Structures are given as structure tokens and as C-alpha cells.
Amino acid sequence: MSDTKRTALSRREFLKAGVAASAAIGLGGAARFTPRVYGQARATKKMIVLGLDGMDPVLTRRWIDEGRLPAFRKILEAGGDFRPLGTSLPPQTPVAWSNFITGMDPGGHGIFDFFNRDPKTYVPVFSATETSGAAKTIRIGKTVIPLSGGQIRNLRKGQAFWQLLEEAGIPSTVFKMPSNYPPVASKQRTLAGMNTPDLKGSYGIFSYYTNEATTITQEAGGGGRVHDVFVVGNRVAAELPGPANSFRAGAPEATIPFQVFIDPSNAAAKIVIQGHEFVLKEREWSNWQHVHFNLIPTQSVHGICLFYLKEVRPKFKLYVSPIHMDPARPALPISTPESYSRELEKRFGPFFTKGLPADTSALDNGVLDEEEFLTLDAMVYEESMAMLEYELGRLDEGLLFFYFSNADQRQHMFWRLVDPGHPAYDAKLAARFGDVIARTYVEMDRALDLALKKADKDTVVLVLSDHGFNSFRRGFNLNTWLLREGYHRLKRPWKQEESAYFDNTDWSKTRAYGMGLNSLFINERGREGEGLVAPGADKDNLVREIARKLEAATDPLTGEHPVLRAFIAKDTYRGKNLEMAPDIVLGFNRGYRISWQSPLGGFPKEVVEDNAQKWSGDHMSAPDVLPGIAFTNRKFTAESPFLYDLTASVLDVFGAEKPKDMIGRNVLE
Amino acid sequence: MSIVNLVFGGIVGAVLWPFRGLSPWFGLTVVSLLTALLMLEVYKHTSNQAAIRRAKDLIKAHLLEMRLYKDNMRVTLAAQGAILKANLAYMAANLKPLAVMIVPLVLILAQLSLWYDRAPLRPGEEALVKAGLEAAADPVSLGLELETPPGLEITAPAVRIPDLHQVVWRVKALAPGTGRIVLRTGDRTVEKSVVVGGGPMAKVSALASRGSLWKQVLYPGEAPLPAGTSVRSVEILYPAKSLTAFGVSVHWLVAYLILSIVFGFAFKGVFKVEI
Numbered sequence: 001m002s003d004t005k006r007t008a009l010s011r012r013e014f015l016k017a018g019v020a021a022s023a024a025i026g027l028g029g030a031a032r033f034t035p036r037v038y039g040q041a042r043a044t045k046k047m048i049v050l051g052l053d054g055m056d057p058v059l060t061r062r063w064i065d066e067g068r069l070p071a072f073r074k075i076l077e078a079g080g081d082f083r084p085l086g087t088s089l090p091p092q093t094p095v096a097w098s099n100f101i102t103g104m105d106p107g108g109h110g111i112f113d114f115f116n117r118d119p120k121t122y123v124p125v126f127s128a129t130e131t132s133g134a135a136k137t138i139r140i141g142k143t144v145i146p147l148s149g150g151q152i153r154n155l156r157k158g159q160a161f162w163q164l165l166e167e168a169g170i171p172s173t174v175f176k177m178p179s180n181y182p183p184v185a186s187k188q189r190t191l192a193g194m195n196t197p198d199l200k201g202s203y204g205i206f207s208y209y210t211n212e213a214t215t216i217t218q219e220a221g222g223g224g225r226v227h228d229v230f231v232v233g234n235r236v237a238a239e240l241p242g243p244a245n246s247f248r249a250g251a252p253e254a255t256i257p258f259q260v261f262i263d264p265s266n267a268a269a270k271i272v273i274q275g276h277e278f279v280l281k282e283r284e285w286s287n288w289q290h291v292h293f294n295l296i297p298t299q300s301v302h303g304i305c306l307f308y309l310k311e312v313r314p315k316f317k318l319y320v321s322p323i324h325m326d327p328a329r330p331a332l333p334i335s336t337p338e339s340y341s342r343e344l345e346k347r348f349g350p351f352f353t354k355g356l357p358a359d360t361s362a363l364d365n366g367v368l369d370e371e372e373f374l375t376l377d378a379m380v381y382e383e384s385m386a387m388l389e390y391e392l393g394r395l396d397e398g399l400l401f402f403y404f405s406n407a408d409q410r411q412h413m414f415w416r417l418v419d420p421g422h423p424a425y426d427a428k429l430a431a432r433f434g435d436v437i438a439r440t441y442v443e444m445d446r447a448l449d450l451a452l453k454k455a456d457k458d459t460v461v462l463v464l465s466d467h468g469f470n471s472f473r474r475g476f477n478l479n480t481w482l483l484r485e486g487y488h489r490l491k492r493p494w495k496q497e498e499s500a501y502f503d504n505t506d507w508s509k510t511r512a513y514g515m516g517l518n519s520l521f522i523n524e525r526g527r528e529g530e531g532l533v534a535p536g537a538d539k540d541n542l543v544r545e546i547a548r549k550l551e552a553a554t555d556p557l558t559g560e561h562p563v564l565r566a567f568i569a570k571d572t573y574r575g576k577n578l579e580m581a582p583d584i585v586l587g588f589n590r591g592y593r594i595s596w597q598s599p600l601g602g603f604p605k606e607v608v609e610d611n612a613q614k615w616s617g618d619h620m621s622a623p624d625v626l627p628g629i630a631f632t633n634r635k636f637t638a639e640s641p642f643l644y645d646l647t648a649s650v651l652d653v654f655g656a657e658k659p660k661d662m663i664g665r666n667v668l669e
Numbered sequence: 670m671s672i673v674n675l676v677f678g679g680i681v682g683a684v685l686w687p688f689r690g691l692s693p694w695f696g697l698t699v700v701s702l703l704t705a706l707l708m709l710e711v712y713k714h715t716s717n718q719a720a721i722r723r724a725k726d727l728i729k730a731h732l733l734e735m736r737l738y739k740d741n742m743r744v745t746l747a748a749q750g751a752i753l754k755a756n757l758a759y760m761a762a763n764l765k766p767l768a769v770m771i772v773p774l775v776l777i778l779a780q781l782s783l784w785y786d787r788a789p790l791r792p793g794e795e796a797l798v799k800a801g802l803e804a805a806a807d808p809v810s811l812g813l814e815l816e817t818p819p820g821l822e823i824t825a826p827a828v829r830i831p832d833l834h835q836v837v838w839r840v841k842a843l844a845p846g847t848g849r850i851v852l853r854t855g856d857r858t859v860e861k862s863v864v865v866g867g868g869p870m871a872k873v874s875a876l877a878s879r880g881s882l883w884k885q886v887l888y889p890g891e892a893p894l895p896a897g898t899s900v901r902s903v904e905i906l907y908p909a910k911s912l913t914a915f916g917v918s919v920h921w922l923v924a925y926l927i928l929s930i931v932f933g934f935a936f937k938g939v940f941k942v943e944i
Contacts, residue, residue: 263826277799278839
């Protein structure tokens with residue numbers, strides 16, 4: 001305000017301003033006057049970190065050179081820098097982002113794979129989170145009353161970098177960081193990312209209502225469910241499945257009935273659910289629909305979902321997305337502070353809260369086709385862009401980390417259409433969707449452009465991906481290989497191909513088993529429930545023998561080595577949290593990955609088999625094969641920085657102290 | 670009924686007119702205050718004030734009796750019986766004023782619902798238009814068509830539901846303004862108002878219907894639909910309007926009743942009314 005205007009402020013205007021300020025405080029505006037730092041120091045710098053999951057350095061370089069990624073080129077032309085970024089071992093998303101979150105490797109943070117196992121029972125468990133119900137309950141009739149709350153634990157060890165920044169008084173916003181569910185305790189604004197479950201507690205289960213015979217492949221922790229329905233008098237009655245109702249004996253699934261009224265000749269229908277009505281045309285997506293599942297009269301959980309009317313006739317086909325937690329009323333913690341998700345909901349309306357919102361399973365199973373999958377993922381992208389713009393707009397100081405999942409998810413599903421050598425390559429589809437990956441990189445470039453526009457000369461911009469990508473042409477059946485080599489024994493060998501979850505394993509004669517996507521465990525005495533191999537020299541010799549043989553194994557079809565390197569965990573990892581570590585970590589060769597059935601204890605017939613699925617790109621190779629990307633508007637001081645180095649670099653930008661157990665080092669000039 | 674709706678609509682509209690550009694709370698507070706004053710006056714003249722005072726005095730006296738003789742079971746039980754009897758007398762004395770008050774109150778509430786129950790469509794927002802048909806009408810063969818005013822477009826084909834005697838369209842608001850949608854079957858038409866945009870105190874009529882007197886009372890925003898067509902009602906599913914106080918969502922009806930009661934008790938002394 002100019003001096004003249006300030007002088008001209010009348011007494012009446014002064015009083016009005018005072019009243020307005022008072023009203024602002026009374027009506028919730030008080031937060032604006034709250035100090036925005038939490039420690040002693042105040043941030044004097046700004047840093048924007050974009051986490052672009054799965055962006056590959058080779059593809060990025062190629063498309064920069066072709067002029068398709070102008071923002072990336074701009075950052076280099078303005079004196080910035082680019083390096084392939086050393087990824088984690090194994091280069092799986094939860095492992096890699098945990099490296100970045102903590103500045104440690106899996107030996108420090110304890111996340112070694114998507115899956116781990118309960119060594120006593122050999123039952124697979126999620127490695128990143130642990131959920132337990134109420135410890136004590138009482139039962140009255142069919143009602144179960146919990147006497148204590150359940151628990152969800154984030155199993156990652158070590159401090160997250162935003163917690164360290166908080167201690168140093170640097171405000172941060174961390175948006176959808178993978179492997180941060182439930183979000184670790186912090187006063188910083190954080191929204192949970194990958195691993196955040198849907199309302200059923202899974203990684204995402206869609207519902208598909210149809211009168212066409214349909215089967216879908218179930219996935220560990222997610223997937224979908226087909227509901228056979230009948231169209232009677234142009235009306236369909238169905239139920240939407242929700243969470244298990246732990247307030248009822250036997251924890252039956254809570255459901256919501258809904259009805260679909262189809263027009264007799266128009267390709268449209270009215271859907272009525274919980275008193276709410278909406279109309280969809282054929283091949284049209286709904287807006288977010290609010291649903292609530294009543295568990296007992298005083299308890300209900302709230303969710304949001306999308307409906308897609310795929311077809312009304314001749315067959316009826318209705319897809320309902322996994323039910324996301326309602327960010328306005330989340331059943332489980334998804335943000336810190338808890339009000340952050342509510343704040344975003346108030347501004348943007350309902351939004352995707354499940355960890356990875358793209359429904360790869362629906363595409364894999366043919367429930368959604370390529371175009372429909374991309375439409376859904378475009379919603380995810382546009383929503384992320386709007387929220388990025390919002391967060392950039394209020395970034396006055398400190399750190400903003402913002403995550404995009406689109407490049408990772410689309411490369412998983414569309415790599416087959418850029419690789420003519422892939423078993424699932426389809427020339428017709430390739431002509432239509434062969435440029436999806438390139439277009440996705442262009443979209444990531446738009447996100448960077450947005451960030452660069454916000455960045456002033458003092459703002460450090462860092463762009464990273466957790467790993468690169470390559471084709472997944474052939475699947476390696478680790479457990480079948482162990483069986484053939486005599487390291488694993490079955491009780492009924494003639495039922496080998498029917499085995500799952502090691503239900504056919506003779507543990508008394510088994511020396512090794514594969515569990516998870518890159519992990520091999522020795523059946524160690526004292527550690528495993530029915531351990532056989534003595535710890536110490538026996539085990540060490542066995543580990544070396546298996547590792548050597550794995551690296552020597554060849555694919556009879558191609559003559560290539562499916563396993564490029566078999567890493568011996570205790571010689572590879574640093575840190576003290578190795579108790580749940582696998583004994584060998586498989587680093588696959590280009591074009592190879594673990595098969596679909598082996599990770600959960602299956603034994604298909606062949607050791608190596610074609611991957612004919614739409615999930616056709618992957619990143620479980622040896623880390624050297626698949627680095628991620630690191631771009632900055634500064635200079636890197638290291639030729640080959642690693643993910644954990646960027647953590648130390650973030651801390652160094654703000655002058656925050658690096659913990660002793662952090663193995664990363666600053667690599668920014 | 671139309672005249673009554675017109676009169677009450679005019680009064681409520683006139684009261685709310687000065688507050689159109691302000692938060693809905695201002696208008697609701699004033700209407701609640703005026704309602705409380707009106708009801709106090711009605712109550713004063715229609716109730717037996719002496720009987721009410723006597724019943725209340727008796728209740729107080731017997732409560733005191735129970736406290737004083739709490740060790741005496743016989744006296745306590747007798748006092749409880751007397752309180753019950755006095756309560757019944759109190760309620761009986763209230764029947765007449767309540768019967769009188771309920772008429773203007775329902776009319777006021779119906780008028781207020783036009784202002785507070787539904788929010789107008791925002792440009793870009795979609796809503797359903799539902800036509801309810803006579804039981805004998807077949808929505809498929811009827812050939813009912815929807816015509817929209819400028820500022821509104823149809824975004825999905827009609828969904829005709831014989832089981833529910835219903836035809837549903839989805840419309841999208843394009844630009845602020847008011848207008849009328851027209852439902853045409855052959856050469857017969859019915860119309861209904863539609864509102865897009867407007868301030869926080871825009872008046873929204875969700876339903877136009879014909880039939881019972883009760884519907885005309887409850888939905889006073891529009892003239893009854895003409896007879897001679899198969900269309901019994903036309904409804905636009907406007908979004909619900911929300912009132913918030915200190916971040917908490919409050920239904921307007923709850924807010925109105927609480928405010929009216931508070932004002933009623935606050936001013937009963939001024940009006941010398943025994944409630």
C-alpha cells in the first residue's frame with residue numbers, strides 16, 4: 001500500500017479492516033497468523049523436488065535431443081545438470097523411495113522387497129506396513145465390541161528427511177511420497193502415496209458387474225472381482241462390496257446395494273446408490289461418488305469411487321473403481337496433519353487417495369481397454385497437475401516434494417507396444433498407442449515446466465526418478481529353478497504346477513526358497529519355522545553356490561542369462577537392520593523379471609517362460625542396468641550419484657544436519 | 670393455495686431481500702427472530718396463560734416436595750403422580766396454541782426451504798431433471814422431450830424407466846441466469862423454472878407438481894403443473910445448500926429452529942408470555 005493510500009485510510013476504513021481481521025481469526029483465518037516454522041531456524045531457501053516415478057534416462061535423453069521435452073532441455077541450457085541416478089537394490093518402487101526418504105539402503109531402512117515373509121510360517125506379508133486388529137474384544141450376540149484400537153504401522157526404519165528438516169525448522173510439503181503409509185509422525189504437510197490402501201484394506205480391488213462370462217486373475221493384495229448380474233426388465237440390482245465389518249462376528253464384508261435402470265433403447269442408464277442418483281451414457285465415467293458403509297449404528301466408514309458404464313447392450317458391463325478413502329473423512333490416517341487431506345478435499349473436491357490410482361489390473365484383465373485405462377490415468381495426472389500448481393503457488397519457503405506415478409504405471413502397461421520383440425506385441429494396438437510412453441514423458445515435462453516457472457534464481461529444483469525401465473519379455477520361475485537344482489523339495493511332485501504359497505513344499509528337505517520379486521531365502525535353522533541349513537559356514541557356502549549357479553543359468557530360448565547378478569545381501573547392504581533381509585537378491589538381465597507365479601510360492605512347469613501379459617515393462621533388473629534420472633538447475637559434483645545421495649543433498653541445501661546412519665553424501669554444488 | 674403461497678412468499682421474500690448479497694446466516698437470523706416474535710404473540714393470545722402458569726407452578730411445587738420428602742416413599746410417589754398429571758395439563762394447555770401456530774410455521778418453513786434447502790447450479794455443474802408420470806403413462810411410447818433454455822444443455826440421452834413411471838435427463842449449466850425448461854409431448858407442454866448461478870441467497874424451486882394440496886404447501890415455489898398431460902411432477906436435483914458455523918456444517922432447519930427457540934425464550938419476558 002502506498003504512503004498516500006495509507007494516509008488516506010479513514011477511521012471508518014480502519015475500523016472495517018479491524019473487524020475483518022477479527023472475523024478472519026474467528027472464522028478460521030487464525031492459521032494464517034501462526035508461525036509456519038517449527039524449530040529455531042527459518043528457511044531462507046526454497047527447493048522443489050519432483051519425483052517422476054520410473055522415468056528412464058535413455059528415453060529422457062532421446063526425447064530431449066528430439067526436442068520433445070522442452071522443460072528438461074531448458075534446465076540443461078540454463079546451466080543445470082543431468083546424471084543417470086543410481087537406484088536401489090532391488091530397483092523396486094518401495095525400496096527405492098525408502099532409499100531416498102532415509103538416505104540409507106535397505107540395510108538401514110529395512111524395506112527389501114514388495115513382499116517379505118513370516119519366517120516362522122513362510123506366509124507372505126507386505127514389507128512396508130503391518131496392520132493389526134483390536135487386541136481385545138468382547139462379543140454380545142453377533143456384535144463384536146473392540147476394547148482397544150487396531151494398529152497400522154509403517155515398517156520403514158530411520159528418519160524421513162522431512163522429519164530432519166522439521167527438526168531444523170524447515171517447513172516442508174511432501175505430496176504422495178511412496179512408502180509413506182501410514183505417514184510418519186510429523187508436523188509437516190504430508191500426504192501418503194503408494195501403499196495407501198483402498199477402503200477394503202487392499203492395494204485396490206475394482207468391481208466389475210456384467211452378464212458376460214468373465215474371469216480375472218487375482219493378484220496379491222489387489223486386483224478385482226467380477227459380479228455376475230442379471231438384467232431383468234432393464235434393471236440391474238447389485239451390491240458394492242466394502243470393508244470387512246469387524247464389528248460383526250466373522251467379520252462379514254459390508255456391502256451397499258445399488259440399482260441400475262437402463263433405458264430400453266438409448267445407450268444410457270440411471271444409477272441409484274444410497275439415495276443418490278446419476279445418469280451415465282455408455283462409455284462414460286461418473287464423477288466421484290460418495291459412499292458410506294454402516295458397520296454398526298454408530299460406526300460407518302466413508303469412501304469415494306468412480307463408475308464407468310462400459311456397455312449397456314448387448315451385454316451389460318459396469319466397472320466400479322476401487323473404493324478410495326474419502327479424504328474429507330479418511331477411515332485411516334493418510335496425511336499429516338490430519339487436516340491436510342481435508343484441506344485439499346475442500347479445495348479440489350474428492351481426489352484419488354489410494355496409493356497407485358491407475359488400475360493396471362483392470363487393463364491386464366481386459367475389464368478396461370487401453371483407451372479406458374488411459375482416460376482414468378489422465379484423471380490422475382490432471383488432478384496431480386492442479387494440486388502441484390496449488391502447492392507451488394503457496395511455496396514461500398522450505399521444501400516441496402511432489403510425486404507423479406503416471407510414467408511408471410503407463411510404462412508397465414504399454415512397453416509391449418514399443419517392443420516388437422515382446423510376446424504381447426500387437427501391431428494394431430502399437431499403431432494407436434505406441435506413443436503413449438513418449439506422450440507421458442511430455443506430460444512429465446509439463447510438470448517440470450510448471451515448477452520452473454515458479455522457481456526463482458534462489459530456488460533449487462531437483463527432478464528424480466527411482467529407476468529406469470525395460471521390457472519384461474520373459475519371466476524367470478525362481479522356485480522352479482530351485483526345484484530343478486535340488487534346493488527345494490515338494491511333498492507331491494506330481495502336483496507341482498498346482499502348488500501355491502508353498503502349500504506343497506517339504507520343508508524338512510528344502511534348503512532355499514524364493515519369496516517376493518527379487519528375494520531368495522535360505523531355509524535357515526533357528527530362523528525359519530522348519531529351518532534345515534545350519535547358520536554360519538554351511539549357509540554361507542550354500543548362498544555362494546546358489547548365487548554362482550543363478551548367474552550361470554541360461555534361458556534355453558535365447559541363450560541369455562536371466563539373472564545378471566545374484567547379490568549376496570550381507571556383503572552388499574550397509575546398515576544394522578538386516579534381520580528380515582533376503583540372503584540373495586536377484587538382479588535380472590534386460591528383458592527378464594521374476595515370473596508371475598514364483599513370488600508367492602508357485603512352481604510353474606518351465607524355468608523361463610514368455611510374459612504374454614499387458615503388464616509388459618518392468619524394473620527388477622540389476623541396479624546398474626536401470627538407473628533413474630537426476631536433473632537439477634545446479635551442478636552435480638558426482639558422476640554417478642545415488643538415490644540416497646540426493647537425500648543428503650536436500651538436507652545440505654537447507655543446512656540441516658545429516659544423521660550418522662545416513663550413507664548418502666551431498667552431490668549438489 | 671396459490672394465493673396463500675403468494676402472500677407468504679412475498680412476506681418472506683421481502684424480509685430476506687435486504688440480505689440477498691450477504692451470508693445466508695443474516696437472513697436466517699432475522700427470519701428466526703421475526704418468527705419467534707410472531708409465535709410469542711400467537712401463543713400469548715391462543716393459550717390459556719393462567720392454566721399454563723398453574724401447571725408449571727404445580728410441577729415446581731411437587732419437585733420441591735420430592736426433594737424435601739425424599740426419604741418418604743409414599744409422598745415421593747404421590748408427588749411423581751402429581752407431576753405427571755400437571756405435565757399432562759401443561760401439554761393440554763399447549764395443544765390449542767400449537768394447533769394454531771403450526772399453520773403459519775409450516776408455510777414459513779416451506780417458503781424458507783426455497784431459499785435455504787437447495788443451491789442453484791453453478792456454471793459447468795450437471796444435474797438430473799426428473800419427470801414423474803401418471804401411473805397409466807408409458808414413458809417409452811409417450812415421446813416426452815425436454816427443451817432447455819439458453820445457458821443449459823442436455824448432456825445425456827433420456828433414461829426412461831417404466832417401472833418408476835419416470836424419465837430422467839442429465840443437464841449441464843453453461844451460464845448464469847434463470848429460465849424455464851419445457852417438457853413437450855405432442856402439442857402439450859409443461860414448464861418449470863431453472864436457476865443457474867446467483868448469490869448466496871438465490872431462491873431455488875426444486876419441484877413443480879400437481880396433485881395434492883399437501884404438495885402445493887410443501888413446494889410453494891411454482892404454480893401447479895397443468896392438468897391434461899401425463900406429467901405429474903418435474904424435479905431438478907439441485908445440490909444441497911450448506912450452512913457452516915465455525916467449520917461445522919449445519920442443516921438450515923436445525924439452525925432455524927434453534928435460533929427461533931432461543932429468540933422465543935429471550936423475548937418471552939418482554940412480551941410477558943408464560944411458555
